[in-house]
Amino acid sequence: MEALESLLSRASCPVLADPAPDGAALERILAAAASAPDHGRLRPWRFLLVRGAARGRLGEVLAAAFRRREPEAPEALASKERQKPLRAPLIVVVAAAQREAAKVPAIEQIAAAAAAAENLLLAAHALGFGGMWRTGWPAYDVGVKAALGLAPSDSVVGFLYLGTPGQALPPRAEPKVADFVSEWHG
Numbered sequence: 001m002e003a004l005e006s007l008l009s010r011a012s013c014p015v016l017a018d019p020a021p022d023g024a025a026l027e028r029i030l031a032a033a034a035s036a037p038d039h040g041r042l043r044p045w046r047f048l049l050v051r052g053a054a055r056g057r058l059g060e061v062l063a064a065a066f067r068r069r070e071p072e073a074p075e076a077l078a079s080k081e082r083q084k085p086l087r088a089p090l091i092v093v094v095a096a097a098q099r100e101a102a103k104v105p106a107i108e109q110i111a112a113a114a115a116a117a118e119n120l121l122l123a124a125h126a127l128g129f130g131g132m133w134r135t136g137w138p139a140y141d142v143g144v145k146a147a148l149g150l151a152p153s154d155s156v157v158g159f160l161y162l163g164t165p166g167q168a169l170p171p172r173a174e175p176k177v178a179d180f181v182s183e184w185h186g
């Protein structure tokens with residue numbers, strides 16, 4: 001797909017089925033992610049692949065973390081958390097492992113990881129796969145981060161759900177750039 005067309009036609013796919021990208025396609029997608037701009041070449045991004053049975057284990061991690069946060073909540077809500085990672089055949093957790101000592105501010109390291117996440121989604125889309133960027137409370141929960149092998153100071157910038165679009169994407173209206181672009185004249 002032509003680059004600009006790919007950029008303009010990307011849309012979130014809430015319904016994702018098998019197959020997920022793997023093998024050479026997944027390598028290309030991850031290489032595209034790691035080609036994002038990155039101040040100081042710190043490579044602050046980390047990509048954790050969660051697929052197959054590991055999705056169920058991530059669901060258990062989410063349900064347990066939810067229980068710690070909401071001990072009185074009905075079981076149905078914990079169960080909902082448990083099911084979340086099963087919404088797609090592959091989840092790529094994109095995190096920024098910030099280097100405190102680096103001269104590059106933390107927000108710029110997070111911005112680089114977010115740029116990597118968007119590159120990843122665009123590359124997946126260009127190869128015919130679908131994706132959806134999700135966060136929610138699990139992205140900020142220290143227990144979830146620990147279970148993923150991340151430090152409390154690391155930032156989860158997204159849980160990228162990936163697979164094959166399970167439904168046709170609605171046609172996308174091009175954004176009205178005039179709504180958020182203005183000329184600065186000094």
Ligand SMILES: Cc1cc2nc3c(=O)[nH]c(=O)nc-3n(C[C@H](O)[C@H](O)[C@H](O)COP(=O)(O)O)c2cc1C
Pocket residue numbers: 010011012013132133134135136157158
């Ligand atoms: C940092 C970030 C976090 C997001 N988290 C969620 C989320 O937890 N749940 C959700 O439904 N959408 C979330 N979204 C929004 C969707 O991924 C999507 O971008 C949005 O619904 C707009 O649709 P589009 O991607 O088709 O333009 C998030 C987007 C970003 C950039």
